[in-house]
Amino acid sequence: MTLSETAPALSVLDLVPVRTGQTSAQAMTASMALAQRADELGLRRYWFAEHHNMPSVASTSPPVLIAAAAARTRGIRVGSGGVMLPNHAPLIVAEQFAALEAIAPGRIDLGIGRAPGSDPVITQLLRASGAAGEVERFPSHVQDIALMVRPSGATVQFTSGGEYTVRATPGASSAPEIWLLGSSDYSAQLAASLGLPYVFANHFAGHGLQRALDLYRSGFRAGETLAEPRTFLTANVVAAETADEAHARALPQLRMMARLRRNQPMIALETVEQAAQGLADAADAEEQTLIDGIRSSWFVGxxxxxxxxxxxxxxxxxxxxxxISPVAGSYDAEPLDATPGRIRTLELLAR
Incomplete structure (x- = not known):
């Protein structure tokens, strides 16, 4: 089973969802199986997000997950969607992804974002060492990383005279592909000015997609590695044998998104049965309106x-x-170390 030549290429964004009663180990086992299936189906790339301190999300460390997925796959590109750069020192990011590129040459994507990926308390903890990058220096840090991961490295110029060469790894033969991610005009314009490929976070932003693409394409300036604008779309997707099953499997994540929009405490992802019962018990018109609005921009059927x-x-x-972010939930009876609904989504779309 391979992708149709006339269909758009498919890739996967994985947040490593954690459902009720599931451990992080079980959630990661399920995600690794999903990455392997994506590779078998001929999908183009598999990215891990960076989020912190969320009961329903285990993708806290993209480099670790990328290494694990790279070891279990053969052809699919693996990467970050994305590393939230203000949380990390640029040299550390460069070293991590240069090492990943050495592990899986020609298959590593470094997607970089500017958001913190969590709440203010966690942001402070992530930056407690003082080593993480300041948000206002984001553009220069992106450029620094791009230079440090190249085989030739970067040259530091001292004000007192002299130079110092910095390489993310001593004997690089290739470099990871860098993508700029965002959900605002700022990120689109920065990617255009730096000549980098760009992805608008359509799967959660909900608006501004066309404006961001227009800004990126119209303002693009060719760089050393990219002659023309390069972008793709992201989307929340659930596919199943029937539309009814797809809508049932979408409900746990829809309820989670509604909780987030209402600033309610986060919980582990509900099962399909728990989500249906919770919605029925609550009889909450505001929640139902939110769910309907969120689902209208998803692809479910x-x-x-x-x-x-x-x-x-x-x-x-x-x-x-x-x-695609395959957001299909699981039924109570399904194994805790597998996500059959997410795997089936990929299989149905890759026909």
Whole structure:
């Protein structure tokens, strides 16, 4: 089973979801199996997000997860979607991804974002050592990383005279591909000015996609590694044998997003049965309205319907790739160390 030549290429964004009663170990086992299946199906890339201190998300450390996925796959590109750069020292990021590139040459993507990926308390803890990058220096830190991961390295100029060469790894033969990620005009314009590939976070931003793409494409200036604008789309997706099953499997994540929008405490992801019962018990008109609004921008339905909708979405925005976040929930009886709904989503779309 391989991707259709006429369909947009498919990639995966994984937050490593954690459901009720599931351990982090079980959630990661399930995600590694999903990465392996994506590789078998011929998908283009598999990215891990960076989020912290969330009961329903185990993707706290993209480099660790990327290394694990790279070891279990053969052809698919693996990377970050993304590393939240203000949380980390640029040299550390460069060293981590140069090492990953040495482990899996030609298969590593370094997606970089500017958001903290958590709440203010966690942000302070992440930056407690003082080594993380300041948000206002984000553009220069992106450029520093791009230089340090190159085989030739970067040259530090001292005000008193002299130079010092910095290489992220001593004998690099290739470099990871750097992508700039964002959900604002700022990130689109910065990617354009630096000549970097760019991805708008459509799967959670909810608005501003076309404006961001227009700003990026119209302002793009060719760089050393990219001659023309390069971008793709992200989307929350659930595909199943029937539309009814797809909508049932989408409900746990929809309720989680509604909780987030209402600033309610986060919990582990509900099962399909828990989500349906919780929605029925609450009889909350505001929650239902939020869920309906969120679902309207998702792609939820049978395999053929979702494939068709994704192809139209790609054509509308002039891209040849869509990165899906497969947000299908699990039923009570399904194994804790597997996510059959997410795997089936990939299988149905890759036909």
């Amino acid at each position: 049978s395999g053929p319907d979702v494939r068709s909708e994704l192809a139209a979405f790609a054509a509308q925005h002039g891209v040849d790739e869509i990165m």
